[in-house]
Amino acid sequence: MNYMNSYPRNLRKQNNIMINSKLNLSKKRIFSGIQPTGNLHLGNYLGAIKNWVNLQRDISSIFSIVDLHAITVPQEPSKLKSSTHEVTAAIIASGIDPKKAIVFNQSSVKEHAELAWMFNCVCRIGWLNRMTQFKEKAGKNRENATVGLYGYPVLMAADILLYKATHVPVGDDQKQHIELARDIASSFNNMFARDGQKDFFSLPEPQILGQATRVMSLRDGTKKMSKSDASDASRINLTDTKEEISNKIKKAKTDPHPLPETIEELSTRPEALNLINIYSSLSNQSIDQTLSQFCGQGFSFFKPKLIDLAIETLNPISFEMRKLLNDRKEIDKILRNGADNARKIAEPVLKQVKEIVGFVI
Ligand code: AQP
Numbered sequence: 337m338n339y340m341n342s343y344p345r346n347l348r349k350q351n352n353i354m355i356n357s358k359l360n361l362s363k364k365r366i367f368s369g370i371q372p373t374g375n376l377h378l379g380n381y382l383g384a385i386k387n388w389v390n391l392q393r394d395i396s397s398i399f400s401i402v403d404l405h406a407i408t409v410p411q412e413p414s415k416l417k418s419s420t421h422e423v424t425a426a427i428i429a430s431g432i433d434p435k436k437a438i439v440f441n442q443s444s445v446k447e448h449a450e451l452a453w454m455f456n457c458v459c460r461i462g463w464l465n466r467m468t469q470f471k472e473k474a475g476k477n478r479e480n481a482t483v484g485l486y487g488y489p490v491l492m493a494a495d496i497l498l499y500k501a502t503h504v505p506v507g508d509d510q511k512q513h514i515e516l517a518r519d520i521a522s523s524f525n526n527m528f529a530r531d532g533q534k535d536f537f538s539l540p541e542p543q544i545l546g547q548a549t550r551v552m553s554l555r556d557g558t559k560k561m562s563k564s565d566a567s568d569a570s571r572i573n574l575t576d577t578k579e580e581i582s583n584k585i586k587k588a589k590t591d592p593h594p595l596p597e598t599i600e601e602l603s604t605r606p607e608a609l610n611l612i613n614i615y616s617s618l619s620n621q622s623i624d625q626t627l628s629q630f631c632g633q634g635f636s637f638f639k640p641k642l643i644d645l646a647i648e649t650l651n652p653i654s655f656e657m658r659k660l661l662n663d664r665k666e667i668d669k670i671l672r673n674g675a676d677n678a679r680k681i682a683e684p685v686l687k688q689v690k691e692i693v694g695f696v697i
Pocket residue numbers: 369370371373379380381382383384505506507508509510548549550551552560561562563564565
């Protein structure tokens with residue numbers, strides 16, 4: 337069944353699902369990042385990491401723990417270091433293989449910051465003013481936000497283009513930033529176009545994959561599940577125990593109606609839609625399949641099934657994560673090795689950019 341055809345227009349737009357078009361695998365390279373800003377949650381897993389694990393098998397993959405992004409809001413230094421270890425352990429425990437993919441922390445490859453500066457001189461203030469994530473994160477206290485938070489999408493463009501990545505697997509929330517990376521790439525190409533010279537940067541494409549491209553808060557189905565939500569009950573952390581997962585899902589906000597037959601009937605039930613999306617993604621089945629499995633049932637029937645599935649998926653990850661975290665030196669070694677490999681790609685690209693811009697090198 338074509339799942340997209342049965343997806344209501346408004347929700348289709350909201351989730352902006354992009355089905356993994358036939359990739360010419362040999363020419364593709366993916367880059368994606370994750371911030372070491374606290375406990376990873378189910379949204380990070382279903383929106384990003386799970387897709388990375390599938391993609392790394394066939395496509396040249398680079399995954400970065402983006403610590404330069406993390407410091408755009410205040411971080412406790414000792415906590416930042418341990419979060420970097422934890423996030424590295426989490427992605428490896430989820431199935432990222434550092435022998436197949438490059439895994440490193442962003443600040444270890446100085447070229448990210450250098451290219452970001454050059455892109456600061458390409459990107460227009462008007463483009464950044466449109467970024468909704470800045471508006472959400474800066475909130476009412478915008479004057480007090482750091483310049484780094486404002487320029488976050490420029491650094492993200494540098495992260496991607498430094499490796500000439502063709503695809504960027506991310507959750508739906510990052511789509512606007514990838515569009516900005518495309519604008520920066522094409523503006524750079526135009527600014528430095530020379531006769532007969534092919535565009536230096538190709539335009540990266542977002543890959544927004546799976547059934548849970550925007551996992552919502554368990555307390556409010558209209559708000560994104562997020563590390564920085566004050567309520568721990570709003571998210572399922574990858575490190576949560578079986579009891580915590582069970583309690584959070586039991587207490588997740590729902591409504592008194594039974595589950596419907598069609599997704600259209602969920603368009604005014606954000607919390608129900610969120611739980612159905614999560615179940616579908618965890619079970620690798622379409623939303624239609626999930627609805628035909630549970631239609632007519634209430635949440636008292638559905639939630640225990642979701643709890644079992646969430647525990648079955650997340651428990652082995654947190655077990656493996658704890659094992660990996662017993663040897664932080666090994667994690668440092670993996671990150672150092674990843675940074676060495678990342679630099680092999682980044683250095684020549686940055687050198688070419690400097691030549692194009694006209695620097696003496
Ligand atoms: N709720 C989500 N649903 C689907 N995907 C999500 N991602 C994040 N939240 C969801 C995806 O996870 C990847 C890494 O995100 P990040 O940690 O670098 O930054 P973020 O998007 O800012 O995550 P948070 O949890 O919202 O962090 P805080 O609270 O610190 O701002 C990205 O691919 C993202 O799309």
